[in-house]
Amino acid sequence: MNDYISDADSQVTVNLASRSYSIEIKPGLLNQLSKALGSFVSNEHVILVTDSNVAELYLESVVSQISEIAQRVDVICVNPGEESKSIPVCNELWQQMVDFNTDRQSVVVALGGGVVGDLAGFLAASFARGIRFIQIPTTLLAQVDSSVGGKVGVNLPSAKNMVGAFWQPEVVLIDPLVLETLDEANFRAGLAEVIKYGLIMDVDFFASLESSADLIGQREPKVLTRCIARCCQCKAAIVEEDERETSGRRAILNYGHTYGHAIEAVFGYGRFLHGEAIAIGMTCAARLALDLGMVPDSFVTRQTELFRKMKLPVDCPAERHDELLASMKHDKKVARGELKLILPVRIGEVVVLAAPEDQLIHDSLKN
Numbered sequence: 001m002n003d004y005i006s007d008a009d010s011q012v013t014v015n016l017a018s019r020s021y022s023i024e025i026k027p028g029l030l031n032q033l034s035k036a037l038g039s040f041v042s043n044e045h046v047i048l049v050t051d052s053n054v055a056e057l058y059l060e061s062v063v064s065q066i067s068e069i070a071q072r073v074d075v076i077c078v079n080p081g082e083e084s085k086s087i088p089v090c091n092e093l094w095q096q097m098v099d100f101n102t103d104r105q106s107v108v109v110a111l112g113g114g115v116v117g118d119l120a121g122f123l124a125a126s127f128a129r130g131i132r133f134i135q136i137p138t139t140l141l142a143q144v145d146s147s148v149g150g151k152v153g154v155n156l157p158s159a160k161n162m163v164g165a166f167w168q169p170e171v172v173l174i175d176p177l178v179l180e181t182l183d184e185a186n187f188r189a190g191l192a193e194v195i196k197y198g199l200i201m202d203v204d205f206f207a208s209l210e211s212s213a214d215l216i217g218q219r220e221p222k223v224l225t226r227c228i229a230r231c232c233q234c235k236a237a238i239v240e241e242d243e244r245e246t247s248g249r250r251a252i253l254n255y256g257h258t259y260g261h262a263i264e265a266v267f268g269y270g271r272f273l274h275g276e277a278i279a280i281g282m283t284c285a286a287r288l289a290l291d292l293g294m295v296p297d298s299f300v301t302r303q304t305e306l307f308r309k310m311k312l313p314v315d316c317p318a319e320r321h322d323e324l325l326a327s328m329k330h331d332k333k334v335a336r337g338e339l340k341l342i343l344p345v346r347i348g349e350v351v352v353l354a355a356p357e358d359q360l361i362h363d364s365l366k367n
Helices: 052-067 087-099 114-129 140-146 176-181 184-201 203-211 213-217 221-241 249-254 257-267 274-291 297-309 321-328 358-364
Strands: 011-014 021-025 045-051 072-078 107-112 132-137 151-156 159-166 172-174 340-346 349-354
Touching: 011 221, 021 221, 045 052, 045 114, 052 072, 052 107, 072 087, 087 114, 087 151, 107 114, 114 132, 114 140, 114 151, 114 159, 132 140, 140 176, 140 184, 140 221, 159 257, 172 221, 176 221, 184 203, 184 221, 184 249, 184 274, 184 297, 184 340, 184 349, 203 213, 203 221, 203 297, 213 221, 221 249, 249 257, 249 340, 249 349, 257 274, 257 321, 257 340, 274 297, 274 340, 274 358, 297 340, 321 358
Parallel strands: 021 172, 045 072, 045 107, 107 132, 132 172
Antiparallel strands: 011 021, 151 159, 340 349
């Protein structure tokens, strides 16, 4: 990657008045938690939320470090995967928090990927009408996207992230070195969100991803640190403009997500990883924009080629398109019965538009 992002960019601030916080990005940070968390959990009760995969790798070390500064640490461990982001699981975990004597001075720490972060954040936002929480994301997707911005929540069987809240973390601690233990599929899935930032707001970043695809795929630490920092900068800028999605600006972060969330819901959480579904969704959205005359063929070609270079899927399943369209109409961006879609106009810019006629959306699902 070129020097578009400087090596000094290891801290990003999300400026939200009294809810402002920093995102610390530093290789090796997971082994420095006593220092990094000192001002946030000193002599406090910590509820550490993780999943069994992450626990096997990092739980012992993280609990040991936090125990050096916290009053006590209780652990909640869930099964990995989207199935844990549900109301039945929340019911169990709320009761566990009661059993832990959790109160309004307690702090929830999320150690894991997007599922753990969304779930832990929702637990924090809802328990005792809101307690503090901290994000320690361990997947690329969580580091560049879901851990930043304060969107937390759980899924309903037919609609992803439909129940939730805006609840900002106290701090986000990102260690790019943990990506060395991430399996290839999840690493590649995270790259879909990285590419998204270039597509929606930063043409130079997109070009740098095209030229650095091989190094990114090799997980070169300096390159990844720069990628993560730039994505966090982009998301912070959007969240600062539209924290609670009132102006419509934040909606651009959902490029490809209306399609992608429908794919996840219809085909079951698990057939596609979230990033894989979003890559397919962005491909469908680009195809629709092409049919509407909003972008040239070259846009679709560049986007698709970069997805393929990063080994991301671009083909929507050939079946159940009526169900996909019905699921899209339950999307959170439906307002007064009208579905809104985020569609590109050029690399680095997307717009929010009312969805066209159903047949055009159907056509965009076809490969």
